[in-house]
Amino acid sequence: MNLIDVTKQFPTDEECLGYIEKMRWPDGVVRCPICGVDKISRITRKGTSKNVRQSIF
Template sequence: MNDFANIRTLQQAIIEFSNPDKCIEYVVSMRWPDGVVICPICGRNDVTWLLTQRKWQCKSKHAKRQFSAKVGTIFEDSPLGLDKWLMTAWMIVNCKNGVSSYEISRNIGVTQKSAWFMLQRLRLAMKSDDSGMRGDLVAP
């Protein structure tokens, strides 16, 4: 699963993004396409997966040695789970008439203010620059 192209219907999106492990797997495949997870602080690639906490731990001794898939992305500093973020992204990409923060709020069960915040971050990440290159998950 590398993009939203494989998920055609709302029902498929709900099923796909309801599992937290699949959400992490999706973000990892987008962020580290070669499959090697790299520490965002020191750059080491020999990190350990902590199954019960659903995050990695770097083998170097430094501050913030434990990190999740959200660190360094547009999802960082958000208390909302990846399930809500990915469902919102899917809705933005697949609703041909656009989607409002009120609609997101009703559909994923967050406040309208949270939905507006999510839409702003996702739209910024999806924005094209002058060269035609699409944005990505990495925080600006």
């Protein structure tokens, strides 16, 4: 897959990150790979730029 294919398949950061999460956690439960805990938090930017990611939980 080249960069053009990537931008066509994932036009937004949210879609790309969602795909990566589905690949990493196919059952949909995000867990720590070390301890297995499912209580997670996402890091978000405090700025008002377009790079702020919304929580899905």
